[in-house]
Amino acid sequence: MDKKNGTITIYDVAREAGVSMATVSRVVNGNPNVKPTTRKKVLSVIGQLGYRPNAVARGLASKKTTTVGVVIPDISNAFYAELTRGIEDIATMYHYNIILSNSDLQHTKELSLIETLLEKQVDGLLFLGGEITDDHRKIFAATSVPIVLAHTEDHQGKFPFVTIHQQQAAEEAVEYLLSEGREKISMISGPLEDKVKGYPRYLGFKNAMKKHQLPDDWVYEGDGRYQSGYQAMTRLLQEHPECSAVFAASDEMAVGAIHAAHDQGVHIPEQLSIIGFNNIPLASQVRPLLSTIQVPMYDIGAVAMRLLTKYMNRETIDTSEVYLETMLCLRDTTK
Amino acid sequence: MDKKNGTITIYDVAREAGVSMATVSRVVNGNPNVKPTTRKKVLSVIGQLGYRPNAVARGLASKKTTTVGVVIPDISNAFYAELTRGIEDIATMYHYNIILSNSDLQHTKELSLIETLLEKQVDGLLFLGGEITDDHRKIFAATSVPIVLAHTEDHQGKFPFVTIHQQQAAEEAVEYLLSEGREKISMISGPLEDKVKGYPRYLGFKNAMKKHQLPDDWVYEGDGRYQSGYQAMTRLLQEHPECSAVFAASDEMAVGAIHAAHDQGVHIPEQLSIIGFNNIPLASQVRPLLSTIQVPMYDIGAVAMRLLTKYMNRETIDTSEVYLETMLCLRDTTK
DNA sequence: TTGAAAGCGCTAACAT
DNA sequence: ATGTTAGCGCTTTCAA
Numbered sequence: 031m032d033k034k035n036g037t038i039t040i041y042d043v044a045r046e047a048g049v050s051m052a053t054v055s056r057v058v059n060g061n062p063n064v065k066p067t068t069r070k071k072v073l074s075v076i077g078q079l080g081y082r083p084n085a086v087a088r089g090l091a092s093k094k095t096t097t098v099g100v101v102i103p104d105i106s107n108a109f110y111a112e113l114t115r116g117i118e119d120i121a122t123m124y125h126y127n128i129i130l131s132n133s134d135l136q137h138t139k140e141l142s143l144i145e146t147l148l149e150k151q152v153d154g155l156l157f158l159g160g161e162i163t164d165d166h167r168k169i170f171a172a173t174s175v176p177i178v179l180a181h182t183e184d185h186q187g188k189f190p191f192v193t194i195h196q197q198q199a200a201e202e203a204v205e206y207l208l209s210e211g212r213e214k215i216s217m218i219s220g221p222l223e224d225k226v227k228g229y230p231r232y233l234g235f236k237n238a239m240k241k242h243q244l245p246d247d248w249v250y251e252g253d254g255r256y257q258s259g260y261q262a263m264t265r266l267l268q269e270h271p272e273c274s275a276v277f278a279a280s281d282e283m284a285v286g287a288i289h290a291a292h293d294q295g296v297h298i299p300e301q302l303s304i305i306g307f308n309n310i311p312l313a314s315q316v317r318p319l320l321s322t323i324q325v326p327m328y329d330i331g332a333v334a335m336r337l338l339t340k341y342m343n344r345e346t347i348d349t350s351e352v353y354l355e356t357m358l359c360l361r362d363t364t365k
Numbered sequence: 366m367d368k369k370n371g372t373i374t375i376y377d378v379a380r381e382a383g384v385s386m387a388t389v390s391r392v393v394n395g396n397p398n399v400k401p402t403t404r405k406k407v408l409s410v411i412g413q414l415g416y417r418p419n420a421v422a423r424g425l426a427s428k429k430t431t432t433v434g435v436v437i438p439d440i441s442n443a444f445y446a447e448l449t450r451g452i453e454d455i456a457t458m459y460h461y462n463i464i465l466s467n468s469d470l471q472h473t474k475e476l477s478l479i480e481t482l483l484e485k486q487v488d489g490l491l492f493l494g495g496e497i498t499d500d501h502r503k504i505f506a507a508t509s510v511p512i513v514l515a516h517t518e519d520h521q522g523k524f525p526f527v528t529i530h531q532q533q534a535a536e537e538a539v540e541y542l543l544s545e546g547r548e549k550i551s552m553i554s555g556p557l558e559d560k561v562k563g564y565p566r567y568l569g570f571k572n573a574m575k576k577h578q579l580p581d582d583w584v585y586e587g588d589g590r591y592q593s594g595y596q597a598m599t600r601l602l603q604e605h606p607e608c609s610a611v612f613a614a615s616d617e618m619a620v621g622a623i624h625a626a627h628d629q630g631v632h633i634p635e636q637l638s639i640i641g642f643n644n645i646p647l648a649s650q651v652r653p654l655l656s657t658i659q660v661p662m663y664d665i666g667a668v669a670m671r672l673l674t675k676y677m678n679r680e681t682i683d684t685s686e687v688y689l690e691t692m693l694c695l696r697d698t699t700k
Numbered sequence: 701t702t703g704a705a706a707g708c709g710c711t712a713a714c715a716t
Numbered sequence: 717a718t719g720t721t722a723g724c725g726c727t728t729t730c731a732a
Contacts, residue, residue, distance in 0.1 A: 087725030422709030
């Protein structure tokens with residue numbers, strides 16, 4: 031049944047079935063130009079021998095690997111995990127596999143990962159979450175492999191992307207707080223040097239406050255995680271006990287803030303409103319239920335992957351820059 | 366700079382540098398048998414031409430792809446996301462990439478994923494979380510590709526694995542509840558047909574209760590998620606308001622239970638103790654902070670991947686069946 | 701409908 | 717230290 035080698039190849043099947051390699055290749059690839067009898071014969075031999083096509087050889091010959099590379103900041107982050115699920119589901123649907131790698135948002139790591147993925151001859155590349163620099167553009171532009179950016183955008187390089195309107199979503203959240211009658215609003219931001227999310231959301235806050243001629247400098251910078259939200263809130267309450275609302279740039283920080291407020295005896299939402307960002311599962315697994323901006327994480331991944339398949343198939347693209355809708359999701363931390 | 370084709374190969378570099386392909390291959394692969402001058406020359410040509418080695422061709426020739434397949438139930442699940450991070454970090458450390466695919470614990474999907482991964486000639490396979498059946502064993506046994514199971518175990522097939530003692534951990538949790546003086550203990554279990562986690566944890570509960578000659582049939586079956594925990598607790602409180610402790614088979618269900626109890630006016634931990642399972646981030650992001658069994662998720666992934674590298678390198682293996690330690694992590698939902 | 705044969709880009713003996 | 721060469725297992729013209 032096996033050959034000396036142990037691996038049985040298309041050649042073995044051909045010999046055993048009394049046909050040529052080409053014919054075996056045809057039946058394996060579903061080419062219709064094969065006489066039904068022949069196909070049946072070949073198929074049965076394949077079954078008997080337990081033949082398994084070698085995708086690497088196929089990749090070399092056909093110049094297609096049916097795998098796409100995914101560079102993501104951190105898979106252990108709920109937001110990116112959900113987004114990745116969207117990617118993977120669509121990839122599977124189109125018969126692609128994904129090679130996943132974490133960048134931790136580190137510039138040089140990102141570049142070397144991209145390099146490695148291109149060496150592996152991925153058919154396409156999904157780049158998530160990091161800021162696009164000239165280094166990125168250079169390497170992206172130099173390859174013919176389709177690239178789609180997800181949850182980040184780039185206008186200089188003209189690369190396709192799917193993301194959300196970060197700044198606008200932030201503005202809406204703050205506007206809502208304002209509409210509640212809150213005026214002493216503070217922000218717990220993410221890292222401001224994060225040009226992709228942190229800074230735009232910060233700008234959204236600034237803008238909304240300016241528009242209403244309200245002070246906009248109660249900004250506390252966190253790192254996006256629970257603890258930093260807790261700490262920011264604690265300081266905030268010390269320095270500005272009169273604060274009546276906070277917009278947090280992530281749900282985790284928002285929840286940290288809720289608990290800090292609670293520990294200071296501040297009642298939510300009676301005395302203080304809080305709005306988060308993303309609507310990760312956590313938001314609806316804490317009490318009070320967190321009001322937040324709902325970001326279509328799964329869809330960002332799914333749509334980006336779908337877009338990538340279009341590029342890989344050389345289909346015509348109608349829109350290469352897509353912004354998905356966010357929605358204010360009001361629960362119990364707002365009035 | 367480029368050739369007509371667009372892709373520049375090892376042959377182009379060789380010609381341009383005035384050496385043979387073999388020599389270029391040597392410098393690319395860090396073979397020491399190259400005169401420094403030659404190496405320098407080749408390297409410079411590689412730089413000029415922007416040569417990028419084709420890993421697919423290399424894989425075909427060397428029969429090594431430096432990629433491993435990972436079959437995981439669901440990457441959007443916090444538990445598996447963290448575990449995957451452990452896998453990926455170690456994989457990167459040993460210069461492997463991972464192809465990730467979600468099985469949703471579906472038998473047939475698992476098998477077809479494994480098949481696909483083997484076609485792609487992965488150097489190794491990590492299989493997570495699902496029950497091992499004869500179908501799995503058959504395909505695992507038929508390949509020479511090293512397989513390591515993670516967070517599941519198999520004794521019939523003799524495949525290496527790294528996991529935890531599910532039943533024992535559950536017993537310890539229940540024993541703790543008992544040691545608190547609680548006697549009317551209930552369990553909110555995961556799916557009991559889950560032979561890998563659900564059932565063993567259930568057995569742990571049964572065992573501990575039997576050992577103390579206490580009734581062990583207040584068991585409510587959930588699906589592991591928040592909502593099911595909430596519902597189970599709600600029913601539990603209706604049917605057995607005298608219940609004084611609950612052991613939940615997952616943190617999410619435990620948190621759901623906390624909130625259900627809260628909604629019924631039951632005080633935790635005064636009237637009722639709750640212990641969860643896993644210690645995902647959520648456990649320390651809710652109030653009261655959840656007491657739970659801390660499972661080394663990251664380490665399970667990391668150790669499994671490390672073990673896999675040993676198999677791939679044909680190193681000698683000291684232990685092919687590793688159980689990692691769990692620990693009772695007591696916080697505010699127990700006395 | 702089928703087969704023959706030329707690669708795909710690289711590695712790995714084997715020579716030199 | 718370097719070159720030659722035979723594959724690796726498949727796809728894909730091109731003929732037949």
